[in-house]
Amino acid sequence: MHFKETDLPGIGRKYWLHTRSGEHLVIVIHNDERRDLFHMESGDSPEELGDMVSLVTLDDDEARAVAAIVGGMTYKPTFQDEREVMLEGLLIEWLRIEPHSESIGRTIGELNIRQATGAVILAVVEKNRTKQFNPGPDYIFTAGATVVVAGERDQIKLLKQLLSNGRL
Amino acid sequence: MDMLIFEVGIAVALITLTGLISAKLRFSVIPFYILIGMAVGPHAPQIGIVDLRFIESSEFIEFMGRLGILFLLFYLGLEFSVSRLMKSGKAILTGGMFYVGLNFASGLLLGWFMELPLKETLVVCGIMTSSSTAIVAKVLVDLKRTANPETEIIMGMIMFDDLFIAIHISILTGLVLSGATSFLSVLLVSLSALLFIVLFLIIGRKCIKYIDKALNIKSSELFLLTVMTLLFLVAGFSETLHVAEAIGALMMGLVLGESRHASRIEHQIMPFKDFFGAIFFFSFGLTIEPSTLGGAVGMTVIAVILTIASNYGAGMIAGRLSGMSPRASLNVGFTLVSRGEFSIIMANIGKAGGLMASIQSFAVLYVLILAVLGPILTKESPWIYSQYARLRKRMRGKETG
Numbered sequence: 001m002h003f004k005e006t007d008l009p010g011i012g013r014k015y016w017l018h019t020r021s022g023e024h025l026v027i028v029i030h031n032d033e034r035r036d037l038f039h040m041e042s043g044d045s046p047e048e049l050g051d052m053v054s055l056v057t058l059d060d061d062e063a064r065a066v067a068a069i070v071g072g073m074t075y076k077p078t079f080q081d082e083r084e085v086m087l088e089g090l091l092i093e094w095l096r097i098e099p100h101s102e103s104i105g106r107t108i109g110e111l112n113i114r115q116a117t118g119a120v121i122l123a124v125v126e127k128n129r130t131k132q133f134n135p136g137p138d139y140i141f142t143a144g145a146t147v148v149v150a151g152e153r154d155q156i157k158l159l160k161q162l163l164s165n166g167r168l
Numbered sequence: 169m170d171m172l173i174f175e176v177g178i179a180v181a182l183i184t185l186t187g188l189i190s191a192k193l194r195f196s197v198i199p200f201y202i203l204i205g206m207a208v209g210p211h212a213p214q215i216g217i218v219d220l221r222f223i224e225s226s227e228f229i230e231f232m233g234r235l236g237i238l239f240l241l242f243y244l245g246l247e248f249s250v251s252r253l254m255k256s257g258k259a260i261l262t263g264g265m266f267y268v269g270l271n272f273a274s275g276l277l278l279g280w281f282m283e284l285p286l287k288e289t290l291v292v293c294g295i296m297t298s299s300s301t302a303i304v305a306k307v308l309v310d311l312k313r314t315a316n317p318e319t320e321i322i323m324g325m326i327m328f329d330d331l332f333i334a335i336h337i338s339i340l341t342g343l344v345l346s347g348a349t350s351f352l353s354v355l356l357v358s359l360s361a362l363l364f365i366v367l368f369l370i371i372g373r374k375c376i377k378y379i380d381k382a383l384n385i386k387s388s389e390l391f392l393l394t395v396m397t398l399l400f401l402v403a404g405f406s407e408t409l410h411v412a413e414a415i416g417a418l419m420m421g422l423v424l425g426e427s428r429h430a431s432r433i434e435h436q437i438m439p440f441k442d443f444f445g446a447i448f449f450f451s452f453g454l455t456i457e458p459s460t461l462g463g464a465v466g467m468t469v470i471a472v473i474l475t476i477a478s479n480y481g482a483g484m485i486a487g488r489l490s491g492m493s494p495r496a497s498l499n500v501g502f503t504l505v506s507r508g509e510f511s512i513i514m515a516n517i518g519k520a521g522g523l524m525a526s527i528q529s530f531a532v533l534y535v536l537i538l539a540v541l542g543p544i545l546t547k548e549s550p551w552i553y554s555q556y557a558r559l560r561k562r563m564r565g566k567e568t569g
Contacts, residue, residue: 009247010305026315038315
């Protein structure tokens with residue numbers, strides 16, 4: 001894989017990739033942070049650039065979001081908001097135990113999570129970043145912890161309710 | 169009654185309005201800023217409290233325009249570093265040389281044809297040799313051509329052209345502004361100006377470590393103040409050595425362009441460049457009396473034709489040198505046709521040196537025509553090429569058939 005990098009003084013910087021699948025991708029990062037993604041045709045020979053097929057212009061935010069998706073980074077939770085991953089009906093979500101949540105100080109067994117909701121808790125990451133995989137029934141919820149849960153959409157909805165209200 | 173701020177406000181409003189209209193019409197804004205400046209001024213009417221003559225404020229608008237040149241060239245320097253030019257490759261350097269050579273020669277030709285004196289001829293050469301970086305960069309982005317392989321060549325050649333013009337201006341200021349009369353004293357002033365530039369760039373390069381350290385400032389306010397201090401002191405000091413302040417600003421930009429903080433500086437300077445730059449074009453228009461332009465029409469038309477022809481030639485040569493298709497080569501030549509800020513700076517030097525007034529009128533018409541025609545030629549260059557290719561095919565068909 002080989003990116004050809006060139007300066008475009010007065011405009012920005014250009015990156016050109018001839019992909020293994022035989023297509024040309026040209027990325028121009030403008031000085032004003034705008035990104036242009038060009039899909040180019042091949043010219044007279046496969047290595048040469050031809051005409052433009054399409055162009056997508058992204059601003060700074062969008063470019064970062066796209067980069068994260070393309071790079072596979074959005075699957076990592078950021079511990080600030082919930083992210084969800086869907087696998088044919090099975091949902092994996094990161095839920096945060098809010099400071100006012102009624103489940104704080106209570107255990108998994110006490111709330112009877114598995115029986116009441118059908119969802120399971122796969123792992124918990126505490127506020128201080130210590131991790132606990134497959135926590136047992138005597139695990140006590142703490143404020144600011146992030147809970148990784150798996151289940152169907154409805155089950156997870158119930159679980160959210162249970163965690164925040166302490167009951168269904 | 170002090171109406172200064174209100175008058176400046178009206179000027180800015182006019183500039184903004186024309187800018188919005190020309191953006192809507194998808195034209196380059198620069199010629200429109202000049203046109204609106206020409207439309208108002210001492211000959212314009214006064215409507216109520218809206219004084220379009222800009223009598224009270226003209227001095228201040230002129231000063232803001234002067235700052236505009238400084239910011240435009242400082243920014244240019246940040247973007248166009250000498251090391252980038254060196255890296256850009258031999259094809260671009262040779263192509264750039266052909267470009268500068270052909271355009272300069274067409275200036276000499278025009279001067280000879282119009283029987284202009286030496287100083288005027290050299291100013292005309294400068295006006296005709298300087299492509300507008302601002303217009304070209306904008307047109308390339310607008311036409312979505314930044315991904316094309318010829319874009320590097322175009323911007324590289326412009327960089328070469330700008331640096332050549334910087335040297336030309338410094339020699340010219342020695343000749344035109346210093347008031348030196350004998351050949352020897354002119355030579356001395358020009359050489360010392362050149363020496364100052366070269367020394368400044370070399371020392372600046374050597375000192376960049378220390379400048380980097382000095383610019384390690386967290387507060388954006390103090391950072392900006394430091395950069396401004398460097399810019400204004402160097403630009404102002406250059407003037408005392410008969411190096412135009414604009415070139416001083418460019419030099420400071422070239423030095424800071426090598427700094428680790430270059431992109432932060434660019435970011436902070438950009439709003440100043442945009443604001444004062446627009447006022448610069450407006451204030452240039454303000455100094456023009458439209459009725460005086462008629463006399464320069466003939467000369468301008470010849471100059472425009474010469475420029476297009478020499479750009480076509482230079483584009484073809486530069487394109488061939490770097491293995492471009494004829495179509496891309498035509499793009500190179502036609503994209504570089506736009507003229508703008510540097511030509512005007514050149515004309516201003518002529519004015520400051522008390523050269524023939526017709527040079528000023530020539531510069532206005534020339535820039536106005538090419539600032540409009542340049543982007544159009546750039547846009548239509550693929551169409552022109554296809555017409556040309558068809559014509560050639562037909563000719564060939566006749567020959568063989």
